[in-house]
Amino acid sequence: MENLVLQALSGLASASSLFLVASGLTVIFGVSRVVNFAHGSFYMLGAYLAYTFVTQLPRGHLGFWGGVLGAALLVGLIGLVVEVLLLRRIYRAPELFQLLATFGVVLIVQELTQMVWGAQDLLGPRAPGLRGSTEVFGLRFPLYELFLIGVGPVVLGLLLLLFHRTRWGTLVRAATQDREMVGALGVNQRMLFTSVFFLGSLLAGLGGALQLPRESVNLHMDLSIITEAFVVVVVGGLGSLTGAALAALLIGELHAFGILIVPKITLVLVFLVMALVLVVRPHGLLGKPEVAARGGQGSAEPMIGPAPAALRWLALAVLALAVVVPPFLGDYAISVLTELATAVLFAASLHLIMGPGGMASFGHAAYFGLGAYGAALAAQWLGAPMLAGLALAPVAAGVFGLVFGYFCVRLSGVYAAMLTLAFAQIAWSVAFQWVEVTGGDNGILGVWPDAWAAPKLVFYYLALALCIGATLLLRRVVHAPFGYALRAQRDSALRAEAIGIDAFRTRWLGFALAAAAAGIAGGLFAYGKGSVFPTFMGIPRSVDALLMVLLGGVQTLSGPIIGALAFTGLQEQLVRLTDLWRLILGVVIVALVLFFPQGLAGAVRARWEARHGDA
Amino acid sequence: MATLEVQGLEKNFGGVRAVQDVSFAVGPGEMLALIGPNGAGKSTCFNMLNGQLKPDAGSVRLLGQDITGLAPRQVWRLGVGRTFQITATFGSMTVLENVQMALLSHHRRLGGLWRPVAGMEAAPARALLERLGMADQAGRPCGILAYGDLKRVELAIALANEPKLLLMDEPTAGMAPQERVSLMALTAQIARESGIAVLFTEHDMDVVFGHANRILVLDRGRLIAEGAPAAVRADPRVREVYLGSGAVTGAH
Ligand SMILES: Nc1ncnc2c1ncn2[C@@H]1O[C@H](COP(=O)(O)OP(=O)(O)OP(=O)(O)O)[C@@H](O)[C@H]1O
Ligand SMILES: [Mg+2]
Numbered sequence: 001m002e003n004l005v006l007q008a009l010s011g012l013a014s015a016s017s018l019f020l021v022a023s024g025l026t027v028i029f030g031v032s033r034v035v036n037f038a039h040g041s042f043y044m045l046g047a048y049l050a051y052t053f054v055t056q057l058p059r060g061h062l063g064f065w066g067g068v069l070g071a072a073l074l075v076g077l078i079g080l081v082v083e084v085l086l087l088r089r090i091y092r093a094p095e096l097f098q099l100l101a102t103f104g105v106v107l108i109v110q111e112l113t114q115m116v117w118g119a120q121d122l123l124g125p126r127a128p129g130l131r132g133s134t135e136v137f138g139l140r141f142p143l144y145e146l147f148l149i150g151v152g153p154v155v156l157g158l159l160l161l162l163f164h165r166t167r168w169g170t171l172v173r174a175a176t177q178d179r180e181m182v183g184a185l186g187v188n189q190r191m192l193f194t195s196v197f198f199l200g201s202l203l204a205g206l207g208g209a210l211q212l213p214r215e216s217v218n219l220h221m222d223l224s225i226i227t228e229a230f231v232v233v234v235v236g237g238l239g240s241l242t243g244a245a246l247a248a249l250l251i252g253e254l255h256a257f258g259i260l261i262v263p264k265i266t267l268v269l270v271f272l273v274m275a276l277v278l279v280v281r282p283h284g285l286l287g288k289p290e291v292a293a294r295g296g297q298g299s300a301e302p303m304i305g306p307a308p309a310a311l312r313w314l315a316l317a318v319l320a321l322a323v324v325v326p327p328f329l330g331d332y333a334i335s336v337l338t339e340l341a342t343a344v345l346f347a348a349s350l351h352l353i354m355g356p357g358g359m360a361s362f363g364h365a366a367y368f369g370l371g372a373y374g375a376a377l378a379a380q381w382l383g384a385p386m387l388a389g390l391a392l393a394p395v396a397a398g399v400f401g402l403v404f405g406y407f408c409v410r411l412s413g414v415y416a417a418m419l420t421l422a423f424a425q426i427a428w429s430v431a432f433q434w435v436e437v438t439g440g441d442n443g444i445l446g447v448w449p450d451a452w453a454a455p456k457l458v459f460y461y462l463a464l465a466l467c468i469g470a471t472l473l474l475r476r477v478v479h480a481p482f483g484y485a486l487r488a489q490r491d492s493a494l495r496a497e498a499i500g501i502d503a504f505r506t507r508w509l510g511f512a513l514a515a516a517a518a519g520i521a522g523g524l525f526a527y528g529k530g531s532v533f534p535t536f537m538g539i540p541r542s543v544d545a546l547l548m549v550l551l552g553g554v555q556t557l558s559g560p561i562i563g564a565l566a567f568t569g570l571q572e573q574l575v576r577l578t579d580l581w582r583l584i585l586g587v588v589i590v591a592l593v594l595f596f597p598q599g600l601a602g603a604v605r606a607r608w609e610a611r612h613g614d615a
Numbered sequence: 616m617a618t619l620e621v622q623g624l625e626k627n628f629g630g631v632r633a634v635q636d637v638s639f640a641v642g643p644g645e646m647l648a649l650i651g652p653n654g655a656g657k658s659t660c661f662n663m664l665n666g667q668l669k670p671d672a673g674s675v676r677l678l679g680q681d682i683t684g685l686a687p688r689q690v691w692r693l694g695v696g697r698t699f700q701i702t703a704t705f706g707s708m709t710v711l712e713n714v715q716m717a718l719l720s721h722h723r724r725l726g727g728l729w730r731p732v733a734g735m736e737a738a739p740a741r742a743l744l745e746r747l748g749m750a751d752q753a754g755r756p757c758g759i760l761a762y763g764d765l766k767r768v769e770l771a772i773a774l775a776n777e778p779k780l781l782l783m784d785e786p787t788a789g790m791a792p793q794e795r796v797s798l799m800a801l802t803a804q805i806a807r808e809s810g811i812a813v814l815f816t817e818h819d820m821d822v823v824f825g826h827a828n829r830i831l832v833l834d835r836g837r838l839i840a841e842g843a844p845a846a847v848r849a850d851p852r853v854r855e856v857y858l859g860s861g862a863v864t865g866a867h
Pocket of ligand 1: 628631633651652653654655656657658659660700
């Protein structure tokens, strides 16, 4: 019993910290609709800056609390600078493009942080006056945790006061409720966005700084907190402060008690709960449906036509190179090319969902991984030959695509994206924690091609044929009636339903088809590497796919192909050539977002059309 | 038998009684106008007829079959074409492709994964556009079309499933006066030839009195008058509703 109380208390302390970060994220999203991946980086910066301030300043109350607050304030200013220099320029860009930009910031901050503070974990001092512990039901409980429990409600109270008692707060709430209102605010709009970013970043920084006495400061803090914070924000309902508080409470306690009750599935518990909440309440606990944009015209997405002759020739030339050159290359280069081929198919499959489908997926790696595991498990437990494994891969991925997609495609926007992420995390943690079957973290080894395909070159040709074939097939689908139906429901669900198109079914089948295609890529990847690991389904791989599609451009069919080649090639080269690859990649991404908002293929197309008259 | 029969239709939005006890019928080839001031409940009526909204009470019958509460796509399959007050077309497709989509859906060919759309149902789609005077626009994307032209595209789409009933919510909004009259004349002609029942709303009284066979007047959710154009024009209650706007007597 006493134990449970302690557990509940420590759950409250986590909930408090989580709320600080999530509140900033939700306020920023509410006003600007930016899905700010960099929020976790601000949290990490808060912790690092607090470490420096607190250790440099004289010891004592002033030094510690001054350091913490100073760090929070400085992070707020950094957020402000990022808003003014970057985000302000891309508010009109599609949601996912903004996400890409903030992800670039994540990479940059990661690298800079490592340059300044080094790679090793840092241990900060404990808070003066709160070092000891107190007795709760006869058991000892750290004072600092008690303090944290108090911070959450106090910050919530202050924020509610700010939002309900000041003119600024009224403006923020108005902007959160009605997007159109933001435009009507006129000159104040810029100031409003900037100040909201300042406040949100400050809260993230404060959350990070307050972790100093609790845990070591390290370079993984950004991504681990941002997923949790997103979960909290989405479960609570985007833009809802009270919702975030409720959700933080729920998630915090879930962490605390999950370990006691179901230690086997701790990793997945949070995502299971998020999936459950979203299935039952598509807008989170306290979120409201978005005010639908007026007019049924939908977005003025560009048209899709047959590829111009020049592009066909270029594609043929590249393909010819891909066929002719490899025999002269070494094994390493050939395996890189094999990987490239799978990347192209992986990106093309995600593009089907994002482009024509108009849906977002943060968890597309799930289907890549499910294909890989489908093949590997068949090889491991059934002794299946390679071709059987490769045939099973799209089936496994497609079936799960049907099951997960059934729930995901009912939601829209960020909620849908987060639900895809939740399912991906569930799949990942099953692979990670079901050790008897999947080998857990050690993965499944020895998934080698059959003898005839064992030479690297032969396997490369097999992968090339299958990946290019499947990619062309997807392209064909986009030009066929089903692909048009996908675009129809994206352009105007109202009109689609009014001419007999079942929008839900169309999205659902599109999602499953994309999943199956990703499964092919995954299966080939598994045989190419000779092994599968849970990371195949991890968030970073999903983000890779997103980056490929967005870099190339969502709006053109060749976008994902170019994006996959550019991204994989760039990353490969950068990792080899320099230690600063994250920094460079981050800068490249930010530059692309600023200067090529339609992606690489989109930019080329715009040039082309400008020169050759209108489309 | 009447093509469309509506009995005691009712819809409330919270406290707003948008439509109350509305009953009427339209026959084949008939042009029935539903008029009334802004917010009278016209679009709400339409939305209940094609299934976009479920009525709180009342029934909708199409050729004797009860279709109350069916989804829009089911209603469409039974032969009801619809145009929207705020146009809804597929912005990333050409005018022709928009019509092709409606035709493909009508013939249940939208599941195809292999044959490109480009060559499917192109000829009948072109013929429809030809009929509506939109042939020269066939290759333009709907995303950049003028509003009046979008209304025509919507009509072409609505005609694609060989409808028995056409629901047109302000079909000529955004057009020049000349265009309005000619489009409605064309609509009336098509309706007569194919025996299509047409229910339309319109704020332009020239269009209404020039082309409707019969007129329903809606005010604050209730039908206050029904009859031939001349009778409705003379009805004092109708004059009262439109008092000051001068709409009953002159152009919009
Ligand atoms: N989805 C809705 N939610 C709440 N109220 C609604 C909704 N749709 C319509 N209303 C209200 O119902 C009433 C009737 O609206 P409706 O759009 O049917 O009028 P209308 O006759 O088509 O007007 P207009 O000539 O301006 O198009 C109005 O008071 C409107 O505000
Ligand atoms: Mg209306």
